[in-house]
Amino acid sequence: MSTAELLAKQEYKYGFVTDIESDMIPRGLTEDTIRLIVEKKNEPEWMLEFRLKAYRHWLTMTEPKHWPNLKYPKIDYQDVIYYSAPRQKATKKSLDEVDPELLRTFEKLGIPLTEQKQLAGVAVDAVFDSVSVATTYKEKLKKVGVIFCSFTEAIRDYPELVKKYLGSVVPTNDNFFAALNSAVFSDGSFCFIPKGVRCPMELSTYFRINNSESGQFERTLIVAEEGSHVSYLEGCTAPKFDKNQLHAAVVELVALDDAQIKYSTVQNWYAGDEEGVGGIYNFVTKRGKCAGKNSKISWTQVETGSAITWKYPSCILQGDNSIGEFYSVALTNHAQQADTGTKMIHLGKNTRSTIISKGIAAGKSNNSYRGLVKVMPKAEGARNYTQCDSMLIGSTCGANTFPYIEVMNNTSSVEHEASTSKISEEQLFYLQQRGISQEDAVSLIINGFCKDVFLQLPMEFAVEATRLLGLKLEGSVG
Amino acid sequence: MLEIKNLRAGIEGREILKGINLTVNKGEIHAIMGPNGSGKSTLAKVLAGHPQYEVLGGEVIYEGRNLLEMPPDERAREGVFMAFQYPIEVPGVSNAQFLRLAYNEKRKHLGEEELDPLEFKDLLKERAKVVEMDASFMTRSVNENFSGGEKKRNEILQMAVLEPKLAVLDETDSGLDIDALRIVANGVNQLFTPANAIIVVTHYQRLLNYIVPHFVHVLADGRIAREGGKELALELEAKGYDWIKTVDKGAGAPAN
Numbered sequence: 001m002s003t004a005e006l007l008a009k010q011e012y013k014y015g016f017v018t019d020i021e022s023d024m025i026p027r028g029l030t031e032d033t034i035r036l037i038v039e040k041k042n043e044p045e046w047m048l049e050f051r052l053k054a055y056r057h058w059l060t061m062t063e064p065k066h067w068p069n070l071k072y073p074k075i076d077y078q079d080v081i082y083y084s085a086p087r088q089k090a091t092k093k094s095l096d097e098v099d100p101e102l103l104r105t106f107e108k109l110g111i112p113l114t115e116q117k118q119l120a121g122v123a124v125d126a127v128f129d130s131v132s133v134a135t136t137y138k139e140k141l142k143k144v145g146v147i148f149c150s151f152t153e154a155i156r157d158y159p160e161l162v163k164k165y166l167g168s169v170v171p172t173n174d175n176f177f178a179a180l181n182s183a184v185f186s187d188g189s190f191c192f193i194p195k196g197v198r199c200p201m202e203l204s205t206y207f208r209i210n211n212s213e214s215g216q217f218e219r220t221l222i223v224a225e226e227g228s229h230v231s232y233l234e235g236c237t238a239p240k241f242d243k244n245q246l247h248a249a250v251v252e253l254v255a256l257d258d259a260q261i262k263y264s265t266v267q268n269w270y271a272g273d274e275e276g277v278g279g280i281y282n283f284v285t286k287r288g289k290c291a292g293k294n295s296k297i298s299w300t301q302v303e304t305g306s307a308i309t310w311k312y313p314s315c316i317l318q319g320d321n322s323i324g325e326f327y328s329v330a331l332t333n334h335a336q337q338a339d340t341g342t343k344m345i346h347l348g349k350n351t352r353s354t355i356i357s358k359g360i361a362a363g364k365s366n367n368s369y370r371g372l373v374k375v376m377p378k379a380e381g382a383r384n385y386t387q388c389d390s391m392l393i394g395s396t397c398g399a400n401t402f403p404y405i406e407v408m409n410n411t412s413s414v415e416h417e418a419s420t421s422k423i424s425e426e427q428l429f430y431l432q433q434r435g436i437s438q439e440d441a442v443s444l445i446i447n448g449f450c451k452d453v454f455l456q457l458p459m460e461f462a463v464e465a466t467r468l469l470g471l472k473l474e475g476s477v478g
Numbered sequence: 479m480l481e482i483k484n485l486r487a488g489i490e491g492r493e494i495l496k497g498i499n500l501t502v503n504k505g506e507i508h509a510i511m512g513p514n515g516s517g518k519s520t521l522a523k524v525l526a527g528h529p530q531y532e533v534l535g536g537e538v539i540y541e542g543r544n545l546l547e548m549p550p551d552e553r554a555r556e557g558v559f560m561a562f563q564y565p566i567e568v569p570g571v572s573n574a575q576f577l578r579l580a581y582n583e584k585r586k587h588l589g590e591e592e593l594d595p596l597e598f599k600d601l602l603k604e605r606a607k608v609v610e611m612d613a614s615f616m617t618r619s620v621n622e623n624f625s626g627g628e629k630k631r632n633e634i635l636q637m638a639v640l641e642p643k644l645a646v647l648d649e650t651d652s653g654l655d656i657d658a659l660r661i662v663a664n665g666v667n668q669l670f671t672p673a674n675a676i677i678v679v680t681h682y683q684r685l686l687n688y689i690v691p692h693f694v695h696v697l698a699d700g701r702i703a704r705e706g707g708k709e710l711a712l713e714l715e716a717k718g719y720d721w722i723k724t725v726d727k728g729a730g731a732p733a734n
Contacts, residue, residue, distance in 0.1 A: 435555040
């Protein structure tokens with residue numbers, strides 16, 4: 001064993017398929033497809049307009065193929081099914097009316113939904129393919145004024161709020177994938193935290209793609225009014241298929257004066273096999289707007305899945321003294337490719353941002369950090385600190401850092417630090433000499449490397465993330 | 479406990495150990511001395527199972543088992559410990575976390591129950607006294623920003639926690655000032671019992687004033703050129719390694 005080489009053989013334990021009858025629309029995308037989705041979902045006229053506007057923009061746009069450090073075959077957007085929903089009763093009075101097969105699926109994923117078994121302290125919105133199947137603790141949250149429901153319900157029950165904020169952070173014409181999502185998104189989660197309320201529990205959405213032919217296009221919108229606080233978690237898995245599935249989501253966060261939003265993701269979509277066959281194409285636009293003064297938005301992500309990850313959770317720091325944070329661990333193994341990072345746009349005075357990115361590449365994978373720090377002329381006294389560390393396991397993977405810095409005033413300070421390291425044979429031998437197996441040694445070194453990010457995760461997520469990284473790297477050092 | 483028979487080993491196609499024979503019993507301290515490049519550290523690393531070293535011949539029987547067939551982590555769990563000449567840094571992993579993992583691996587191996595962090599903390603506090611280390615070391619990342627002396631003390635702390643049957647100390651005295659040397663040696667002496675054995679690999683006699691060996695073996699060019707009691711180390715100190723080489727040739731040993 002003179003060089004660390006790829007042996008990987010780990011099993012993806014979420015790779016099962018749920019056998020359930022689905023209501024699918026025909027493949028392809030035209031204006032009629034959008035009308036059909038609107039009809040299926042019983043949406044009002046203004047939603048149809050929103051979608052059509054986005055669709056018409058999308059037609060004029062081209063896929064961002066040249067700048068990301070990603071290689072994949074051309075996606076045929078007419079070969080995707082844009083809506084697939086498990087057949088179930090139209091209106092569910094209680095969770096107990098949800099199809100037992102769906103309940104079993106989520107239970108298997110570690111997300112029990114029935115009242116007796118619900119996770120304590122976490123409200124969950126469970127999204128299966130194109131629709132939300134259940135949301136727990138909805139009533140309890142309502143008592144303190146917190147709205148947490150599926151996007152479909154939000155459009156029906158809180159149209160004014162949705163109209164006000166939908167597209168306010170990520171406009172329909174923002175980019176190719178955001179436009180596509182705006183045209184066809186089928187469900188997702190909506191959270192609204194009213195003025196002065198600290199959300200009493202973690203809010204969470206669990207995304208599951210089950211259908212091999214359909215894409216998932218979900219939308220999340222979180223609005224935190226003045227002085228409110230919320231912590232939101234997102235988890236994702238998908239079955240193993242040898243065909244690539246498209247996932248193009250949009251997440252918008254709005255924080256008003258003194259509000260705080262903490263958004264954590266553990267992304268574990270199916271990554272494809274060792275040769276890169278199958279897996280999710282994950283093209284996601286996530287952006288938060290610190291609209292009010294002293295507001296704060298914090299993104300923490302642990303990206304371990306997907307064949308392709310294209311994702312830059314960003315903050316627009318508009319309010320004076322607002323704070324944006326981005327803590328990221330991106331791990332790629334086998335043939336996975338990730339081009340991920342963040343954008344911090346400083347508009348307000350004394351705005352501050354922190355970026356801590358840890359990229360880990362193993363196998364033949366390619367892992368890129370791409371980040372923009374932009375300080376506008378009026379953002380006097382803005383500060384940014386960026387730290388990008390990459391770790392390579394073996395000699396057939398790649399890691400890149402693409403930092404972009406634009407500063408347009410002279411009272412700001414921007415710091416950037418970067419490092420690249422390799423798990424050395426000496427390090428492994430040292431730990432093994434103390435009785436620690438090689439795999440545990442790798443996972444110990446990796447967890448040490450990611451510590452600064454894991455500390456930002458909510459407790460249960462941190463445990464899950466630690467375990468997940470160990471699993472993902474199993475056998476990657478030989 | 480340990481029987482090394484005609485061991486030949488090397489690195490990158492170069493033969494360094496050219497036939498070592500050595501028997502170590504319980505309750506014994508052996509010193510391996512020799513000039514630079516004689517193969518002392520290679521012997522230590524081969525016993526611990528360093529992946530870069532290749533065994534070219536001979537055998538090593540440890541507690542009745544073929545040591546050379548066991549992967550390094552299994553050797554460790556079976557009680558073989560090596561104190562590193564250059565201890566490795568593991569950023570972001572606390573000393574306590576690392577030690578507990580290592581300790582529990584051994585417990586599991588022996589079919590004993592693992593200790594939770596609180597139980598382990600008590601044990602660690604007790605063992606840390608052996609090398610006069612305070613609690614602040616336990617929350618720091620493994621060896622990161624440790625001084626040379628602290629790193630070596632940390633090695634002996636690990637030995638104190640893992641309680642090996644056979645400890646191989648590879649140049650543990652290198653880079654130590656006299657105070658640190660005393661602390662480290664004192665720690666090793668406290669850990670030595672009639673039930674275990676220690677191999678001290680060192681270039682200088684200095685350490686052997688503190689850790690007094692029962693046997694001294696002097697390596698030259700991959701072979702044991704001379705053996706004796708602790709007085710051999712003193713003689714070496716007085717006459718220098720060149721003396722061994724002359725004696726060697728005079729005794730008609732095979733030339734290079």
